[in-house]
Amino acid sequence: MTRLAVIEKEKCNPNNCGNYLCIRFCPVNRTGKECIIEGEDFKARIQTELCTGCGICPKRCPYGAIHIINLPEELDTKIIHQYGDNGFHLYSLPTPMFGKVVGIVGKNGIGKSTAIKILAGVLKPNMGGEKEAEIDQIIEFFKGSEAQNYFEKLKAGDIKVSYKPQAIDQLPKLYKGTVKELLQKVDETGQLNEVAERLDLNPVMDNDISKISGGELQRLAIAGTVLKKANLYLFDEPTSYLDIKQRIRLSKFLRELASKDTAVLVIEHDLIVLDYMADLAHIMYGKEAAYGIVSHPKPTRTGLNIYLQGFLKEENIRFRDHVIAFPDKPPIKDKARPILAEWPVLKKQLGSFSLEAEQGSIEQHRVIGILGANGIGKTSFVRILAGELQPDEGEMKQLKVSYKPQYLTSDNSLVAAKLKDAARHEVQLMRPLDLKGLMTKRLNELSGGELQRVTVAECLAREADLYLLDEPSAYLDVEQRLELAKIINDRLQDSGASALIVDHDLLFAEAVAERLIVFDGQPAVHGILKGPYSMEDGMNTFLSDLNITLRRDPESKRPRINKEGSQKDREQKEKGKLYYQ
Numbered sequence: 001m002t003r004l005a006v007i008e009k010e011k012c013n014p015n016n017c018g019n020y021l022c023i024r025f026c027p028v029n030r031t032g033k034e035c036i037i038e039g040e041d042f043k044a045r046i047q048t049e050l051c052t053g054c055g056i057c058p059k060r061c062p063y064g065a066i067h068i069i070n071l072p073e074e075l076d077t078k079i080i081h082q083y084g085d086n087g088f089h090l091y092s093l094p095t096p097m098f099g100k101v102v103g104i105v106g107k108n109g110i111g112k113s114t115a116i117k118i119l120a121g122v123l124k125p126n127m128g129g130e131k132e133a134e135i136d137q138i139i140e141f142f143k144g145s146e147a148q149n150y151f152e153k154l155k156a157g158d159i160k161v162s163y164k165p166q167a168i169d170q171l172p173k174l175y176k177g178t179v180k181e182l183l184q185k186v187d188e189t190g191q192l193n194e195v196a197e198r199l200d201l202n203p204v205m206d207n208d209i210s211k212i213s214g215g216e217l218q219r220l221a222i223a224g225t226v227l228k229k230a231n232l233y234l235f236d237e238p239t240s241y242l243d244i245k246q247r248i249r250l251s252k253f254l255r256e257l258a259s260k261d262t263a264v265l266v267i268e269h270d271l272i273v274l275d276y277m278a279d280l281a282h283i284m285y286g287k288e289a290a291y292g293i294v295s296h297p298k299p300t301r302t303g304l305n306i307y308l309q310g311f312l313k314e315e316n317i318r319f320r321d322h323v324i325a326f327p328d329k330p331p332i333k334d335k336a337r338p339i340l341a342e343w344p345v346l347k348k349q350l351g352s353f354s355l356e357a358e359q360g361s362i363e364q365h366r367v368i369g370i371l372g373a374n375g376i377g378k379t380s381f382v383r384i385l386a387g388e389l390q391p392d393e394g395e396m397k398q399l400k401v402s403y404k405p406q407y408l409t410s411d412n413s414l415v416a417a418k419l420k421d422a423a424r425h426e427v428q429l430m431r432p433l434d435l436k437g438l439m440t441k442r443l444n445e446l447s448g449g450e451l452q453r454v455t456v457a458e459c460l461a462r463e464a465d466l467y468l469l470d471e472p473s474a475y476l477d478v479e480q481r482l483e484l485a486k487i488i489n490d491r492l493q494d495s496g497a498s499a500l501i502v503d504h505d506l507l508f509a510e511a512v513a514e515r516l517i518v519f520d521g522q523p524a525v526h527g528i529l530k531g532p533y534s535m536e537d538g539m540n541t542f543l544s545d546l547n548i549t550l551r552r553d554p555e556s557k558r559p560r561i562n563k564e565g566s567q568k569d570r571e572q573k574e575k576g577k578l579y580y581q
């Protein structure tokens with residue numbers, strides 16, 4: 001066995017833990033040896049060779065900063081990169097393949113960004129040693145695999161990488177000017193007009209970057225990446241803030257980008273879209289902040305099923321103790337509940353955009369998903385419910401609303417200050433959202449996923465009649481999304497409140513909601529709210545507007561998009577069963 005002793009330095013807080021609690025409780029230290037010592041940076045440091053793996057220090061550390069992990073010995077020879085003595089370990093790398101879209105699926109915090117930086121040549125791997133490895137060592141390491149070909153090209157200077165980072169919310173802080181000006185600046189291919197057309201950016205070309213929506217920012221970031229001349233394109237979560245139609249269009253666009261001279265690598269947590277987009281998939285598994293292992297590439301269907309199973313048969317490795325399962329039948333319709341709020345026909349004119357809501361109601365203690373295109377009035381309806389906007393026609397009872405906006409903002413303030421109410425909900429929020437270790441950080445130091453968890457906790461901690469969460473799944477990994485669905489439902493159990501969840505990930509919508517509101521109409525022109533419906537009726541209404549059907553994978557039961565016009569697509573449309581079969 002190889003033993004890893006990892007300390008998350010930013011969580012280690014000796015002044016507040018009781019003066020190096022881990023040192024005081026370590027049984028090896030008690031015999032007079034120095035297994036855990038005070039490091040030069042005043043954080044705890046573990047001398048791995050003295051550690052017996054007793055497991056006491058991870059339990060004692062109040063901040064969850066220590067991880068002691070036993071791994072199979074053969075991994076010793078496979079280490080690609082290690083961050084310092086007690087730092088994160090990365091084993092192996094994903095393999096870009098020319099002519100293919102290769103997907104990467106896995107938890108947050110297990111080295112996807114490190115892997116991408118190594119492929120991009122931004123980070124030189126050290127193969128577990130103290131010095132950066134020479135390129136020939138790396139080629140030798142990957143001898144006989146597809147990656148050998150890649151690193152040989154990298155050595156010859158034949159690889160040029162273009163990378164779209166995850167956090168597109170930062171773009172307006174980094175660049176000034178209009179969408180067109182930015183794209184003109186980065187265009188090395190001379191294909192600006194074609195790319196803008198494919199990514200539907202023409203209507204916002206003259207808009208200032210600081211004024212465009214998250215979905216537009218995402219498409220701008222993708223366009224900027226594609227307009228650079230490169231032969232490896234890396235996309236970190238390219239679908240956040242895009243609606244389903246845009247996700248499907250983007251999938252087709254990225255598939256066309258892959259050619260015999262071009263490789264495309266995509267990190268994505270929307271499994272329905274990744275399945276549609278990628279030819280092959282790597283599974284990344286491990287322990288957050290401690291180590292990450294990259295599986296061999298698998299055909300996407302098989303790879304995603306293995307990921308949901310949590311078991312790699314060929315390697316005989318179980319990386320999750322439970323299977324992620326999906327229902328293949330719609331939920332049984334339960335009894336009606338007392339009404340929390342109802343609305344007559346509502347109308348609201350907002351500049352050239354008109355919003356109309358059919359008569360409807362929200363029951364008490366109910367989670368309702370909201371599906372619809374971007375720019376179709378979802379946020380405006382939510383603002384009417386929150387009392388921020390008055391309808392022109394129709395009246396709404398004022399509710400006490402707690403609102404999580406779609407776009408996340410951060411500043412220099414402490415997470416602890418933002419979570420002072422949430423801290424009272426240890427079992428319901430702090431523990432399941434894994435927030436304790438973030439309390440001493442500043443908001444602008446958090447990753448996208450961490451900031452999302454903090455913002456969701458802040459929203460759910462407030463007392464309210466109705467929780468409105470706008471795209472809470474953005475930047476969360478698959479497991480965090482499913483956990484969040486449970487957290488929201490548990491919170492409502494206690495408070496008796498209801499929740500409206502706007503989201504574009506259909507798997508998350510299925511996991512979190514019992515009813516669906518569907519928006520129809522034409523983005524930026526006219527939006528019509530319909531429902532709430534039962535899940536089955538809601539999904540059918542939503543997908544028939546999009547002209548999409550989804551079949552169930554026979555093994556994992558996860559939904560997969562049917563090819564338009566295929567036999568399955570035609571059959572399901574005839575039966576009117578577009579989502580559940």
Ligand code: SF4
Nearest residue numbers: 012013017020022061
């Ligand atoms: Fe204290 Fe935990 Fe740091 Fe050890 S690792 S010094 S117990 S905060």
